[in-house]
Amino acid sequence: MAPDRMVRATAPTLEDVASAAGVSRSTASRVINGSPHVSPTVVRAVHDAIDRLDYVPNRAARSLANRRTGAIALVVPEDTTRFFGDPYFSAVMRGISEVLHDSDYVLTLQLAHEIESSAKTIRYLRGGNVDAALIVSHHAGDHILDALGGALPVVFGGRPIADGDSGAYYVDVDNTDAARRGVQHLIDSGRERIAHIAGPADMPAGVDRLEGWRLALDGAGLDATRVVHGDFSRSGGSAAMRLLLERFPDLDAVFAASDLTAFGAMSVLAGSGIRVPRDVAVLGFDDSPAAAEHDVPLTTVRQPAVDMGRRMATMAIDLLAGREVPHRAIMDTEVVVRASA
Amino acid sequence: MAPDRMVRATAPTLEDVASAAGVSRSTASRVINGSPHVSPTVVRAVHDAIDRLDYVPNRAARSLANRRTGAIALVVPEDTTRFFGDPYFSAVMRGISEVLHDSDYVLTLQLAHEIESSAKTIRYLRGGNVDAALIVSHHAGDHILDALGGALPVVFGGRPIADGDSGAYYVDVDNTDAARRGVQHLIDSGRERIAHIAGPADMPAGVDRLEGWRLALDGAGLDATRVVHGDFSRSGGSAAMRLLLERFPDLDAVFAASDLTAFGAMSVLAGSGIRVPRDVAVLGFDDSPAAAEHDVPLTTVRQPAVDMGRRMATMAIDLLAGREVPHRAIMDTEVVVRASA
DNA sequence: CTGAAAGCGCTTACAG
DNA sequence: CTGAAAGCGCTTACAG
Numbered sequence: 001m002a003p004d005r006m007v008r009a010t011a012p013t014l015e016d017v018a019s020a021a022g023v024s025r026s027t028a029s030r031v032i033n034g035s036p037h038v039s040p041t042v043v044r045a046v047h048d049a050i051d052r053l054d055y056v057p058n059r060a061a062r063s064l065a066n067r068r069t070g071a072i073a074l075v076v077p078e079d080t081t082r083f084f085g086d087p088y089f090s091a092v093m094r095g096i097s098e099v100l101h102d103s104d105y106v107l108t109l110q111l112a113h114e115i116e117s118s119a120k121t122i123r124y125l126r127g128g129n130v131d132a133a134l135i136v137s138h139h140a141g142d143h144i145l146d147a148l149g150g151a152l153p154v155v156f157g158g159r160p161i162a163d164g165d166s167g168a169y170y171v172d173v174d175n176t177d178a179a180r181r182g183v184q185h186l187i188d189s190g191r192e193r194i195a196h197i198a199g200p201a202d203m204p205a206g207v208d209r210l211e212g213w214r215l216a217l218d219g220a221g222l223d224a225t226r227v228v229h230g231d232f233s234r235s236g237g238s239a240a241m242r243l244l245l246e247r248f249p250d251l252d253a254v255f256a257a258s259d260l261t262a263f264g265a266m267s268v269l270a271g272s273g274i275r276v277p278r279d280v281a282v283l284g285f286d287d288s289p290a291a292a293e294h295d296v297p298l299t300t301v302r303q304p305a306v307d308m309g310r311r312m313a314t315m316a317i318d319l320l321a322g323r324e325v326p327h328r329a330i331m332d333t334e335v336v337v338r339a340s341a
Numbered sequence: 342m343a344p345d346r347m348v349r350a351t352a353p354t355l356e357d358v359a360s361a362a363g364v365s366r367s368t369a370s371r372v373i374n375g376s377p378h379v380s381p382t383v384v385r386a387v388h389d390a391i392d393r394l395d396y397v398p399n400r401a402a403r404s405l406a407n408r409r410t411g412a413i414a415l416v417v418p419e420d421t422t423r424f425f426g427d428p429y430f431s432a433v434m435r436g437i438s439e440v441l442h443d444s445d446y447v448l449t450l451q452l453a454h455e456i457e458s459s460a461k462t463i464r465y466l467r468g469g470n471v472d473a474a475l476i477v478s479h480h481a482g483d484h485i486l487d488a489l490g491g492a493l494p495v496v497f498g499g500r501p502i503a504d505g506d507s508g509a510y511y512v513d514v515d516n517t518d519a520a521r522r523g524v525q526h527l528i529d530s531g532r533e534r535i536a537h538i539a540g541p542a543d544m545p546a547g548v549d550r551l552e553g554w555r556l557a558l559d560g561a562g563l564d565a566t567r568v569v570h571g572d573f574s575r576s577g578g579s580a581a582m583r584l585l586l587e588r589f590p591d592l593d594a595v596f597a598a599s600d601l602t603a604f605g606a607m608s609v610l611a612g613s614g615i616r617v618p619r620d621v622a623v624l625g626f627d628d629s630p631a632a633a634e635h636d637v638p639l640t641t642v643r644q645p646a647v648d649m650g651r652r653m654a655t656m657a658i659d660l661l662a663g664r665e666v667p668h669r670a671i672m673d674t675e676v677v678v679r680a681s682a
Numbered sequence: 683c684t685g686a687a688a689g690c691g692c693t694t695a696c697a698g
Numbered sequence: 699c700t701g702a703a704a705g706c707g708c709t710t711a712c713a714g
Contacts, residue, residue, distance in 0.1 A: 013707055015707080015708095024685045025708080026684070026686080026687095027683085027684055029708070030683095038683065042683080056464070057707085058405070058706085059404075059410070059470055060400075060404035060706080060707080061690090063404075063708085064708070064709090065707080065708040066709055066710085067690070067709095069401065080435045081431065084430075084435075085428065085630075085631075087425065087426065090421065090424075097421075097450065101452070108449055108450070120442065126397075127397035128400070129447065234631070267611075267636065270608075270611060290575070290576070295609075295612065354690095354691055354692085355692060355693095365700065365701045365702080366701085367702080367703095368699085368701075370694085371700085374693080380700090383700085402693090404692085405705095405707065405708085406691080406692040407706085408706070
């Protein structure tokens with residue numbers, strides 16, 4: 001077989017496999033696609049032939065014949081600098097990539113960095129280039145869904161804006177409750193003047209976490225006015241912390257809407273000679289890899305980002321397989337207590 | 342036309358375009374592929390038909406017929422946490438994505454996060470699923486090239502390890518000279534005890550920058566012994582800085598092998614009450630977006646990461662188009678002086 | 683359980 | 699400059 005393999009200039013086709021196994025093309029195809037109605041002997045023979053010939057099905061031919069592309073798009077409608085700078089997104093992406101890697105789908109990447117490129121992306125998605133789309137963003141809205149017009153299954157990472165009757169599929173956490181529980185930890189450990197560096201007011205994750213903070217404080221009869229908006233970024237956290245210090249110098253705790261925000265805040269606190277957690281407790285949100293490694297290990301609300309990515313991919317695959325899939329998957333969160341609070 | 346479009350359940354094919362334009366399928370195909378031998382009138386008619394029908398060529402059919410996939414793979418053989426945590430990589434990726442977005446190629450993503458998945462990646466790349474591969478890594482070696490066996494064009498981001506007669510294509514900067522010039526700036530501003538937090542000893546970028554540091558110090562007759570190895574990460578920078586402070590408490594400057602490393606180092610310096618740049622000057626490498634935004638804006642050696650990504654993609658496209666392409670593209674660097682040094 | 687045959691939607695020599 | 703025809707490598711009813 002070996003010399004045979006070396007002689008052939010072109011890759012083996014299904015035809016080659018079939019004749020090597022002594023069956024028809026149809027049967028070989030059935031084996032490859034795992035059809036249940038094939039005799040064990042034949043299955044054996046075909047698999048042997050495949051191994052011997054080192055056969056890999058031609059994606060294009062298969063796709064043309066069965067009208068599926070075998071590709072799933074990952075769409076990133078965020079500012080890419082921010083996207084890549086946020087460990088939450090990397091983790092989600094990793095989860096997606098893992099699942100797809102173990103499936104027969106390939107992952108196609110669409111960074112919609114420019115405004116005009118988003119039209120191009122829509123065109124690409126509608127053009128039958130992929131079987132489904134995964135949209136990872138903090139603020140993707142329904143307009144994308146509308147623009148897609150149901151042309152293909154879409155799964156969002158994070159509840160899309162204006163999720164009403166849109167029937168969108170998404171995976172998320174209960175940001176409100178997660179934040180509430182995190183802040184409750186602050187309260188339980190005796191903090192009374194708890195500030196919040198919120199996320200953007202136009203993103204569900206930002207709004208919901210702010211709401212959770214408020215709920216916890218209200219529940220404890222504490223003042224919920226010490227709030228400043230950040231943008232989930234590190235530098236935004238620094239700026240917000242400076243503002244907070246100026247406006248509410250009496251604060252004894254800060255709940256940052258993201259770990260990145262918390263890091264920025266902590267660097268300002270350190271620069272101001274304020275000790276964490278002695279003077280000010282700091283609570284983050286994410287439990288990114290850096291949280292545990294920080295100088296002062298960060299107490300934070302963990303959301304299972306990698307799992308969320310895995311789930312997104314799995315939902316898409318299930319949808320494509322025609323399985324029943326719930327529209328929303330809400331993952332568990334957990335308050336991870338370390339040194340900062 | 343409109344009602345016609347709404348009635349048809351299935352997407353228009355080349356056949357539809359051809360008949361709408363009153364030409365044969367062959368001719369329509371020629372127009373679409375920009376063949377020079379078509380009469381202007383016909384070109385017009387076909388384009389009109391395309392617009393009217395909102396025609397998008399079927400990728401699979403085209404690929405099957407012309408034996409090209411129209412896809413380029415982005416392979417990331419790095420620990421993904423690190424990959425996404427490093428702004429250099431995001432920038433490269435962005436550049437790649439931009440160019441491909443404007444081309445007819447789609448970007449396919451292969452995160453080779455697990456050891457075993459790398460075999461799968463190789464299989465995928467060899468299996469005719471993509472036309473070319475872009476490998477972005479700090480330490481990709483020739484074994485990948487060997488494993489690929491010349492099955493498809495490959496362009497590396499960063500000089501691959503053991504780049505001898507391998508004939509690899511890559512884009513990079515002259516790390517040695519860039520580092521040398523950066524350190525020279527430190528020397529020119531009067532620093533005399535200049536330490537270095539190096540990158541890993543098994544990565545070209547780490548080794549070359551270390552060499553550049555050494556060259557500059559040697560050239561000035563300064564001592565080149567204050568060195569500790571980091572890993573390009575922020576936490577690695579912190580750890581290395583602590584070590585440096587312990588072993589060489591007299592240092593008056595630090596050249597960090599990456600901006601991330603510099604940030605980690607600066608946080609330790611701040612924590613130790615050491616002022617930057619007054620007590621210790623800090624020089625980074627990258628000029629990542631965060632460099633300018635840092636509390637103490639970072640003086641650093643800029644490498645044009647986005648452009649490097651663009652170049653990688655362009656090289657691959659040129660290679661696929663059969664154009665002559667130099668094996669290496671070395672991009673310019675620049676010492677960006679800000680506050681930290 | 684298996685095979686012959688049609689068909690997926692393009693591209694590309696080959697003639698003219 | 700243009701068309702008829704073959705072919706790319708699969709999948710999938712349709713028979714048997």
